[in-house]
Amino acid sequence: MQKKEKTTLTNEEISRYSRQLLLPCIGTAGQEKILKSSVLVVGAGGLGSPVLLYLAAAGIGKLGIIDYDNLETSNLQRQIVHSEKNVGTPKVESAKSTIQNLNSNTKVETYNLLIDKSNAMDIIKEYDIVVDATDNVATRYLLNDASVFLKKPLVSAGALRMDGQLTVYNYNGGPCYRCIFPTPPPADTVTNCNDGGVLGVITGIMGSIQALEVLKIVTGIESSYVQKMLLFDGLTGSFRQIKIRPRNPNCPVCGDHPTITELIDYVQFCGAGAHDKTPNLKILDDKDRITVHDYKSIRDTEQHHVLLDVRETVQFNICSLDNSLHIPYANLHKQLDILKKENPNEHPVYVVCRRGNDSQLAVNFLKESGIENCFDIVGGLDEWAAKIDHGFPTY
Ligand SMILES: Nc1ncnc2c1ncn2[C@@H]1O[C@H](COP(=O)(O)OP(=O)(O)OP(=O)(O)O)[C@@H](O)[C@H]1O
Numbered sequence: 305m306q307k308k309e310k311t312t313l314t315n316e317e318i319s320r321y322s323r324q325l326l327l328p329c330i331g332t333a334g335q336e337k338i339l340k341s342s343v344l345v346v347g348a349g350g351l352g353s354p355v356l357l358y359l360a361a362a363g364i365g366k367l368g369i370i371d372y373d374n375l376e377t378s379n380l381q382r383q384i385v386h387s388e389k390n391v392g393t394p395k396v397e398s399a400k401s402t403i404q405n406l407n408s409n410t411k412v413e414t415y416n417l418l419i420d421k422s423n424a425m426d427i428i429k430e431y432d433i434v435v436d437a438t439d440n441v442a443t444r445y446l447l448n449d450a451s452v453f454l455k456k457p458l459v460s461a462g463a464l465r466m467d468g469q470l471t472v473y474n475y476n477g478g479p480c481y482r483c484i485f486p487t488p489p490p491a492d493t494v495t496n497c498n499d500g501g502v503l504g505v506i507t508g509i510m511g512s513i514q515a516l517e518v519l520k521i522v523t524g525i526e527s528s529y530v531q532k533m534l535l536f537d538g539l540t541g542s543f544r545q546i547k548i549r550p551r552n553p554n555c556p557v558c559g560d561h562p563t564i565t566e567l568i569d570y571v572q573f574c575g576a577g578a579h580d581k582t583p584n585l586k587i588l589d590d591k592d593r594i595t596v597h598d599y600k601s602i603r604d605t606e607q608h609h610v611l612l613d614v615r616e617t618v619q620f621n622i623c624s625l626d627n628s629l630h631i632p633y634a635n636l637h638k639q640l641d642i643l644k645k646e647n648p649n650e651h652p653v654y655v656v657c658r659r660g661n662d663s664q665l666a667v668n669f670l671k672e673s674g675i676e677n678c679f680d681i682v683g684g685l686d687e688w689a690a691k692i693d694h695g696f697p698t699y
């Protein structure tokens with residue numbers, strides 16, 4: 305008969321983790337590994353929340369939490385590691401207090417900072433696994449490269465609107481993020497939750513699967529997403545697993561002859577930083593733009609004009625200025641006649657959107673279509689709320 309090593313788990317640990325100890329794929333040996341492991345979670349937002357909660361609950365020995373931001377009310381819809389009383393405080397502290405209430409045995413390190421090339425290596429080297437729960441391309445490349453250099457698995461996910469995706473990079477001979485996405489997308493084509501929206505449950509589902517993959521890696525169960533990507537469509541409820549390319553031997557970071565051997569400037573590489581909610585375009589000359597203050601006096605002095613709001617209908621339904629003519633930017637080419645009908649005397653047209661990007665594109669388009677007397681309202685309704693009417697809703 306083979307003699308088994310006695311478990312090092314205490315009676316308290318046996319009882320606390322009993323429901324997962326009973327799983328043959330985990331058992332006492334798996335739980336011992338979980339208790340000894342350390343995981344770095346980058347981003348304490350929509351994805352990071354379930355990751356942190358489930359990993360703390362499962363007994364991960366040390367959790368690192370990185371986030372530079374403070375908690376906002378609009379985060380509570382999905383960032384369930386936080387609560388109302390912590391609005392305005394650093395997310396890392398808010399998350400730490402929740403997970404310490406859940407499991408006081410888990411050691412928690414907080415990093416209230418923006419992870420970048422100056423600090424990434426020093427922080428990541430202290431952990432076994434990295435979880436990418438952020439929302440921007442610059443940080444994805446940074447975490448990828450640092451994880452490759454330090455030989456750490458990277459459990460990465462994203463969620464937007466009703467969809468999610470997930471992959472485990474740089475693990476068991478599989479590809480890294482750069483093998484699959486060698487060049488970043490143009491900055492102005494990237495949509496984030498702030499613009500596109502996201503249902504909280506979607507981030508909950510994707511973050512929960514990230515936690516699951518972490519636990520599988522820690523306990524030595526094979527991860528299901530090496531060289532595979534999970535695509536989740538919340539509208540149809542379908543989960544699809546697609547095979548992705550293998551490790552690229554010519555990959556500049558993880559390939560056979562790497563050309564990138566230290567962290568680079570990711571903001572420059574991606575054309576956008578971690579902070580940038582939406583790139584602030586400036587495509588019009590100043591003569592084609594007016595400030596919110598100038599537009600306010602046009603309204604106050606009742607000058608004849610048309611206010612054209614080019615936001616999507618879902619956004620227009622949230623809030624709008626009185627007497628706006630609504631034509632979404634995407635429909636403008638089809639609905640120019642509506643604008644012409646509303647403005648037979650060719651009064652000036654002032655174009656507004658949420659932040660002043662689409663409105664500039666719209667002014668450009670109107671000018672090309674022969675409507676010369678039109679102007680962009682700089683900074684859009686966000687600027688209106690900030691500078692003119694503090695009671696105007698922001699979202
Ligand atoms: N380089 C980085 N360093 C530290 N934290 C980061 C970095 N990049 C992103 N984050 C954090 O990752 C989290 C991503 O989560 P999520 O997208 O759900 O939140 P959000 O940015 O607060 O959302 P919203 O776009 O609705 O304001 C954010 O809390 C953000 O502060």
Ligand SMILES: [Zn+2]
Binds near residue numbers: 481483555
């Ligand atoms: Zn690679």
